[in-house]
Amino acid sequence: xxxxxxxxxxxxxxxxxxxxxxxxxxxxxVFPSIIGSxxxxxxxxxxxxxGLTGVMTLWLGLMRVGEKGGMVNLLARWLGPFFNKLFPxxxxxxxxxxxxxxxxxxxxxxxxNAATPMGLKAMNQLQEINPDKSRASNAMIMxxxxxxxxxxxxxxxxxxxxxxxxxxxxxxxFIPILISTFFSTLAGIxxxxxxxxxxxxxxxxxxxxxxxxxxxxxxxxYFTTLPKNQVGxxxxxAGNFILFAIIISFIALAVRKRINVYETFIEGAKEGFQIAIxxxxxxxxxLVAIGVFRASGAMDMLMDGIRSMVAWLGVQxxxxxxxxxxxxxxxxxxxxxxxxxxxMTTYGADSFAGRxxxxxxxxxxxxxxxxxxYFGSVGISKTRHAIACGLIADLAGVIAAIFIAYLxxx
Numbered sequence: 001x002x003x004x005x006x007x008x009x010x011x012x013x014x015x016x017x018x019x020x021x022x023x024x025x026x027x028x029x030v031f032p033s034i035i036g037s038x039x040x041x042x043x044x045x046x047x048x049x050x051g052l053t054g055v056m057t058l059w060l061g062l063m064r065v066g067e068k069g070g071m072v073n074l075l076a077r078w079l080g081p082f083f084n085k086l087f088p089x090x091x092x093x094x095x096x097x098x099x100x101x102x103x104x105x106x107x108x109x110x111x112x113n114a115a116t117p118m119g120l121k122a123m124n125q126l127q128e129i130n131p132d133k134s135r136a137s138n139a140m141i142m143x144x145x146x147x148x149x150x151x152x153x154x155x156x157x158x159x160x161x162x163x164x165x166x167x168x169x170x171x172x173x174f175i176p177i178l179i180s181t182f183f184s185t186l187a188g189i190x191x192x193x194x195x196x197x198x199x200x201x202x203x204x205x206x207x208x209x210x211x212x213x214x215x216x217x218x219x220x221x222y223f224t225t226l227p228k229n230q231v232g233x234x235x236x237x238a239g240n241f242i243l244f245a246i247i248i249s250f251i252a253l254a255v256r257k258r259i260n261v262y263e264t265f266i267e268g269a270k271e272g273f274q275i276a277i278x279x280x281x282x283x284x285x286x287l288v289a290i291g292v293f294r295a296s297g298a299m300d301m302l303m304d305g306i307r308s309m310v311a312w313l314g315v316q317x318x319x320x321x322x323x324x325x326x327x328x329x330x331x332x333x334x335x336x337x338x339x340x341x342x343x344m345t346t347y348g349a350d351s352f353a354g355r356x357x358x359x360x361x362x363x364x365x366x367x368x369x370x371x372x373x374y375f376g377s378v379g380i381s382k383t384r385h386a387i388a389c390g391l392i393a394d395l396a397g398v399i400a401a402i403f404i405a406y407l408x409x410x
Contacts, residue, residue, distance in 0.1 A: 006335055010289040013183035021297060033295045041291030045284035048341065049277070055160045057272040062247055063156065064268025065261055067106075068106055075108060076101035082208040086189065087199065089129070089139045090336050091219075096125035101126050108153045111260035127378040134384040138196045142189075143373055144386050148330075149188035149393040150181050150365035154246065158358050161341060167349035172232065175219070176355075176404045182216050184397030188369060191389040192389030197223050219238055223407055235348065235408055268270035285336030294342070300325070316410075321346075321353035326360040326398045328368040330391065337361065356405040363397035 011146040018034055021027040066072075080101055090096055099122035107116035107344070122143060136144075155177045186209070190354035193200050223231055254261045293299050307320045322343055327334040343357040367390040375383060 002356030004078075006332060007285065007289050010293040013298050014292045017298040017301065018296040019052070031298060034152070034292050036293035037295035040289050041287040043286050044345065045281060045287040048161075049280040049283050051164045051194050053277070055163050056157075057269040059270035061154045061162060061265040061267075062269070065259075066246075067251035067268075068259050068264045069250055069255075069257055071253055072102060072105045073252060075105035075252070078329045079104065081204050085202050086142055086193075087139045087206050088198065089137060090126070091129065095124070096122055096128065096129070096139075099125055101208055103143075104146060106153070107147065108151055108345070119143075123374050123378050127292050129211055129381075132382075133378075134380065136380050136384050136386055137301050140375075140380070141384060141386045141389065142192050142196070144371055145188040145192050145389045145393060146324050146356040147366050147374070148187065148367040148370050150182050150183040150397065151365060152362060153178065154243070155358075155362040157337075158340075158362050161337075162293040162349050162358060165341070165344045165349040165354075167237045167344075167354075169240075171239045171243055172236050172408075173358045173362065175235050176209030176359045179216055179219065179403040179404050180363035180397055182212065183400035184393045186213070188389055188393030190197060191392040192368060192385070195385045195389065220407070222403075231408055258372070282334050283338065286335055287341065289407060290338050290342045316406075318352055319356055319405065322356035322360060325357040326401070329360060329364055329395050333366040333369060336366070337398050352405065355409050356401065359401040359405055360398060363401045367391060367394055 014034065018030045023032045039135050076098070080097075083104070084090075084097065085099060087097070087100070099118050103115050103118035103122055106118060123140065126137060126143065127133065136381065155174065158173065158177070159170045162173065189209070190200065199205070223235065226234060251261055254264065271358070290299075303320055306323060307317045310317045310320060325336050325339045325343060330337050339363045342355045344354040345352075347353040349355075352389075367387065370392065371383060371386055373387075375381075
């Protein structure tokens with residue numbers, strides 16, 4: 001529903017701006033430009049979707065190997081003690097705990113198709129122990145905010161789009177996204193804990209959060225000590241090494257469990273091909289709307305206004321071109337994906353704006369969509385502090401993404 005309103009708004013605003021330019025400035029090219037843009041962006045959306053099939057097939061094949069090999073279960077076991085403390089309302093050994101762990105582990109690996117069913121199952125199990133069936137429980141809110149904060153270890157889809165759009169190193173955004181999404185998740189946990197009066201100084205919580213924070217702080221500090229011309233090289237090397245190590249661990253776990261790795265890969269690869277084909281109409285629809293919005297001059301007007309305000313504050317303005325992705329992400333994942341693609345297409349996949357848009361895309365998740373789907377699935381109408389905490393996590397992710405992008409790419 002939100003995307004429907006956004007899609008209509010893009011066209012209506014574009015029409016008003018174009019009509020204004022025609023009547024008051026005599027711009028005779030604006031409407032031909034808009035119509036030309038609809039055809040160009042439709043073609044771009046189709047070609048991009050078609051080109052995604054190979055890389056998407058590869059990665060979803062590998063992800064299926066990791067899933068069958070037990071990586072999701074392994075992550076769930078590692079995170080179990082930490083998340084048990086974040087959900088004090090859930091009875092010990094309740095099945096909801098396992099579903100939550102599996103959902104979060106699948107999200108961290110970018111396994112959306114596995115994460116969503118687990119998430120909906122977890123919400124139904126949490127609803128069973130919810131004393132007020134119309135009001136979100138504390139456990140539900142913590143679970144939702146952890147989902148909306150978008151904690152992801154492997155941003156598969158973003159790297160796929162970067163590869164398709166000609167990035168020299170599609171994985172160069174791997175570490176920046178990992179750091180940014182950590183700050184988003186940390187902010188979400190802290191915000192919910194303050195609302196729910198969860199003791200963040202518990203030994204287990206401190207051990208997990210403190211340990212991960214120290215690792216992230218160490219990574220940031222290390223990169224600040226490097227000469228500017230070496231940051232990209234070292235980041236690329238580290239990111240690609242970690243990614244390949246994860247792939248090898250997927251295969252090793254699968255072999256250990258005596259799973260037919262090749263057949264499992266083919267099973268996942270088939271799904272990747274089907275997904276790449278299915279997204280064609282969605283990507284074409286949003287890219288056409290964005291193309292019309294940009295061709296009318298509305299996008300330039302919006303960006304010029306934000307740029308002027310940022311410059312007035314005395315801040316560098318080269319991050320402004322990527323902001324549409326950040327604005328859209330809490331509302332619509334496909335809309336933000338379209339704006340990310342549009343930014344990379346307009347400024348280049350390896351431009352600062354193109355890379356930052358990718359980091360924005362990976363730093364958080366679609367807050368309003370997730371809350372609508374998950375709460376809607378169990379009939380929750382009173383969301384309490386879920387939206388506020390989700391947006392706090394989003395804001396933290398956006399701010400972190402900007403700073404991290406300047407460190408790595410600026």
